[in-house]
Amino acid sequence: MSLFLLLEPSREPFTPTVLWSDLRMAPISDRGALEAHILHQEIVRLDTMAKQKIDYIMEKVRDEKALHEETREAKDLLASLASKIDMLKAVTSRLSSRREQQNVRENAERHSKELAENQQQLRSATIHARRVISQFILPSFLLIIRTRKDLFLITEAMAGNQNTHEHLRGL
Known part of the structure; x- marks a missing residue:
């Protein structure tokens, strides 16, 4: 039996995909093993993409909008990964060899732990990114206040100085 690879355009430099027609052409005894192999490859690919996304969030995200978008994409990847792991677990019952079943179960468990x-x-990266974002926002806000000529007047107005209130109205 031969497996044909089809290159799909993607963000990764090389993403091989096994054609599903090969799965239908496989002998009945090999279909479960081939399906498990395909699912395992897909799980590894999704896991790599999820880890790259988490690293990106940790290292590069510096605003709330980007954090929200990147976190949503990472959660989608993790949901797809969970779905593929469940599919891999379901394939074990269709494997003919007990050794293959055991290997696939162990792989599925390892993937579940990962x-x-x-x-x-992802939770840690999101918390880290929020801390970094807040560290960027507060200093820039304080810089805006510090550059104002009337910072002193604003502070006086907040303290309740009537003359300062009148002066600020004139600005």
Whole structure:
């Protein structure tokens, strides 16, 4: 049996995809193993993409809008990953060899643990990015206030100085 690879345009430099027609042409005894292999490859690809997205959030995201968008994309990747892992677990019952079943179960468990780690890392990356964003926002806000000539007048007005209130109305 031969597997044909089809290159798909994507962000990654090389993403091989096994044609599903190869799965239909496979002998009945090999279909489960081939499906498990295809799912395993897809899980590895999604896991790599999710880790890259989490690293990007941790290192590069510096505003709330980008953080929201990148976090949403990472969650979508993790949801797809969870779905593929569930599909891989379901394939084990269709495998003929007990050894293959055991190997696929172990792979699925390992992938499930990595998924949980990725979810935790996404939470940590989001918290880290929010801290960095708040560190950028506060100094820039204070810089705006410091550059105002009438910072002193504003502080006096907040303290309740009547003359300052009248002066600020004239600005």
